[in-house]
Amino acid sequence: MANILDRLYEKAKLDVQRVAFPEADNEKMMQAAYECGRDGYIVPILVGDAEQLKALCAQRGYDEGVFTFVDVNNEEYKNKLIAAYVAQPGRILKEKALGRRMADPLYFAAVMQAVDEADVTFAGINNTTGDVILAGQMVVGLQPGIATISSIGLCDIPGYEGSEGSLLAIGDSAVCTNPNAEQLASIAISACDTVRSLLDWEPRCALVCYSTRGSGQGELIDKVIEAAKIANQQRPDLAIEGELQLDAAIVPAVAAKKVKEDSRVAGKANVVIWPDLNVGNVAVKLIQQFGRADAYGPMLQGFQKVVCDCSRGAPVSEIKGNVIISAVRAAGMKK
Amino acid sequence: MDRKELEAKILELVSTSYNKDISTLSMDTRIKEDLGGASVLMVGLVSEIENELDVLVQLPVAAACKTIGELVDKTEELL
Numbered sequence: 429m430a431n432i433l434d435r436l437y438e439k440a441k442l443d444v445q446r447v448a449f450p451e452a453d454n455e456k457m458m459q460a461a462y463e464c465g466r467d468g469y470i471v472p473i474l475v476g477d478a479e480q481l482k483a484l485c486a487q488r489g490y491d492e493g494v495f496t497f498v499d500v501n502n503e504e505y506k507n508k509l510i511a512a513y514v515a516q517p518g519r520i521l522k523e524k525a526l527g528r529r530m531a532d533p534l535y536f537a538a539v540m541q542a543v544d545e546a547d548v549t550f551a552g553i554n555n556t557t558g559d560v561i562l563a564g565q566m567v568v569g570l571q572p573g574i575a576t577i578s579s580i581g582l583c584d585i586p587g588y589e590g591s592e593g594s595l596l597a598i599g600d601s602a603v604c605t606n607p608n609a610e611q612l613a614s615i616a617i618s619a620c621d622t623v624r625s626l627l628d629w630e631p632r633c634a635l636v637c638y639s640t641r642g643s644g645q646g647e648l649i650d651k652v653i654e655a656a657k658i659a660n661q662q663r664p665d666l667a668i669e670g671e672l673q674l675d676a677a678i679v680p681a682v683a684a685k686k687v688k689e690d691s692r693v694a695g696k697a698n699v700v701i702w703p704d705l706n707v708g709n710v711a712v713k714l715i716q717q718f719g720r721a722d723a724y725g726p727m728l729q730g731f732q733k734v735v736c737d738c739s740r741g742a743p744v745s746e747i748k749g750n751v752i753i754s755a756v757r758a759a760g761m762k763k
Numbered sequence: 764m765d766r767k768e769l770e771a772k773i774l775e776l777v778s779t780s781y782n783k784d785i786s787t788l789s790m791d792t793r794i795k796e797d798l799g800g801a802s803v804l805m806v807g808l809v810s811e812i813e814n815e816l817d818v819l820v821q822l823p824v825a826a827a828c829k830t831i832g833e834l835v836d837k838t839e840e841l842l
Contacts, residue, residue: 520807520810520814521810521814524814525810525813525814525819528813562806565803565806566806566810570803575803576802576803
């Protein structure tokens with residue numbers, strides 16, 4: 429069977445999305461955008477100083493026709509974007525503040541995305557994760573009811589036979605350090621929406637910790653129980669349960685022993701949510717080191733639309749994978 | 764805009780951004796402990812200050828302020 433990334437590449441072609449690249453002056457970013465666009469996976473929009481970008485494109489030997497260039501100095505287009513943006517309900521930034529920020533291609537791209545001139549904002553090579561999250565939060569905004577930006581990763585674990593074969597989604601291993609119960613509920617809800625949009629899974633989400641259904645006590649567990657309660661109240665349509673230990677969440681035999689009542693999740697979770705970033709970071713390293721797993725992501729989630737932050741040290745192949753994942757998520761969110 | 768006017772304006776913006784009754788707020792109100800709320804509310808507050816006063820207080824600077832009074836100080840320095 430083709431690996432998950434190969435399948436996502438094919439899926440991206442079925443519903444091609446417009447991806448805005450505000451850091452295309454970067455060589456690796458332009459190459460990734462070019463190859464994804466040339467091969468028909470996305471429509472790449474390069475946002476910045478258009479003249480400079482065109483010169484770089486020629487210098488690097490790329491066919492200009494693959495790209496759409498958007499010039500941040502084009503006042504007419506900028507004003508059109510600003511007018512459309514401030515007309516949207518609930519927007520915090522007003523004309524002047526927005527105009528000032530849009531000198532930065534990252535903000536310009538985010539505004540394009542907010543007014544539906546692009547489907548994805550893809551950055552992270554020159555900007556820090558904090559910069560990307562801030563721009564996304566300020567301009568694109570959070571999903572209604574979501575209290576925090578977070579992330580999930582998709583693990584492909586050799587030999588693991590879970591409810592989705594060798595795949596398991598895990599979160600948050602990268603962004604939200606010490607979530608309170610409300611934030612933990614948001615992470616679980618966002619994670620369910622992310623896997624549904626990306627993989628068409630029916631999400632079964634376990635909030636894990638060191639206790640299964642009251643087997644342990646303490647404040648670390650109370651937070652997880654409270655988070656499950658909040659998530660269920662907020663999104664009764666989703667199968668989110670806690671508290672569960674990891675084995676009770678993903679191993680049917682353990683679930684049968686430890687979870688006596690009916691459960692939509694125990695033993696067959698395809699999404700696992702850690703109680704905090706200490707657990708999340710250690711867990712993903714364990715899965716990679718001992719499980720020899722490939723981990724894709726982190727994928728940022730919680731924004732109204734897909735904003736992607738790639739690693740600053742990422743090679744072109746990894747950037748391309750993240751572009752494809754983002755595009756497929758954006759297509760899935762429109763369904 | 765003098766100090767008193769600036770204080771009044773910032774109190775008004777905090778009240779809107781954090782959805783708090785303005786009569787419960789003062790220069791000594793502690794942002795983290797007394798106002799609470801998600802960090803996105805601070806993003807909203809910084810945006811409101813930028814919109815209304817035409818001054819850009821960077822988010823990390825605003826987030827480092829312990830009280831509303833400190834936030835007024837930082838804004839005043841930039842005006």
